[in-house]
Amino acid sequence: MNWNAQIKNYQSYLKIERGLSKNTIDNYSFDIERLCLFLEQNAIEVSPIKISEETIQQFIYSVSKEVNPHSQARIISGLKSFFSYLIFEDYRQDNPMELIETPKTGRKLPDTLSVEEIDALIAAIDLSSNEGERNRAMLExxxxxxxxxxxxxxxxxxDLFFDEGFIKITGKGSKQRFVPVSELTQKYIVLYQNYKRTDLNIKKGQEDTLFLNRRGSQLTRAMIFTIIKDLAAKIELKKSISPHTFRHSFATHLLENGADLRSIQLMLGHESITTTEIYVHLDRRFLTEVMNAFHPRK
Structure with missing residues (x-):
């Protein structure tokens, strides 16, 4: 059986059996197609049923010269999944990826913003513009x-339960959680709702969507990214930031002010506390303060 046929079968398996999104399936497929390209360029004629560990090692070695360890680890993971599928479907008896080691990548600490930088970004919003109140409410x-x-x-x-002090969030996998919302954030949301959102010609089906664009439709993620990038340029912020930077900063500032990881985990909606540990960023100054405050032999 040739590679194209197996890739198509694998894509159907990922979609139907595992329920993965199109983007995830495309990423898995790209890793296999990259292996196919390597085989073609090196005139290696071998089917996915017969390919050996040695051939895949040659491919991984060639890839390691072009990509960073994180990308290399992703490719190896994708190929392991593909060959596990072939075993599951009884096309192969062994997984040629079994003894191939994933490179150590370490944990990259995410960029964060200080409270002062967040204040500066929000203060840079032009509240006289039609979208000013909305943008302030969104960033808050x-x-x-x-x-x-x-x-x-x-x-x-x-999803707004201001009387109880919470908002209901639908996160990854349609899992829902309740997140506390401060009075300050509530105030800016209400200002936007009562004085700006009411002026919009809201599209049918968008009546319950909180943050809308000027045409009365739901905003895109790309638009939020653009708003933040423009504000960063406006205050001449040198850091490379995105909407996710605000999430990292939220977790960091809570931790630095004494919140425990378990509480932060629940608010962020992480299944594993290990994920939360990656999101929070501890600088050396904070670690020194913790040591001085709590070590018995300080």
Whole structure:
């Protein structure tokens, strides 16, 4: 059986059996197609059923010269999944990836913003513009509740439970959680709702969407990214930031002010506390303060 046929079968398996998104399936497929290109360029004629560990090692070695360890690890993971599928379908008896080691990548600490930098970004919003109140409410919500950008743009008016002090978030895998919302954030949301959102010609089906563009439709994630990039340029911020930087900063500032990881994990909506540990960024100054405050032999 040739590679193209097996890749198509594998894509169907990922979609139907595992329920993966199109983007994820495309990423898995790209790793296999890259292996196919290597085989073609090196005139190696071998099927996915017969390819050996030695041939794949040659491919991994060639890839290691072109990509960083993170990308290399992703490619290896993708190929392991593909050959595991072939074993599952009884096309192969062994996995040629079994003894191939994934490179150590370490954990990259995410960029964060200081409270002063976040204040400066929000203060740079032109409140006289039609979108000013909306943008302020969005950034306050993004940072104040530690949301993913996809969670921000899909936030509904019916998700706001201000009397109880919470908003309901629908996160990855349609899993829902309740996140505390401060009075300050509530104030800016209400200002936007009552004085700016009411002026829009809201498209049918978008009546419950909280943050809307000027045409009355849901904002895109790319638009949030652009808003933040423009504000960073306006205040001449040298850091490379994105909407996710606000989420990192939310977790970092909570931790630095005494919040425990378990609480942060629940607010961020992480299944594993290990993921939360990656999101929070501890600088050496904070670690020194913790040592001085709590070590018994300080």
């Amino acid at each position: 919500t993004l940072y104040g509740c530690g949301l993913r950008v996809s969670e921000l743009v899909s936030l509904k008016i019916s």
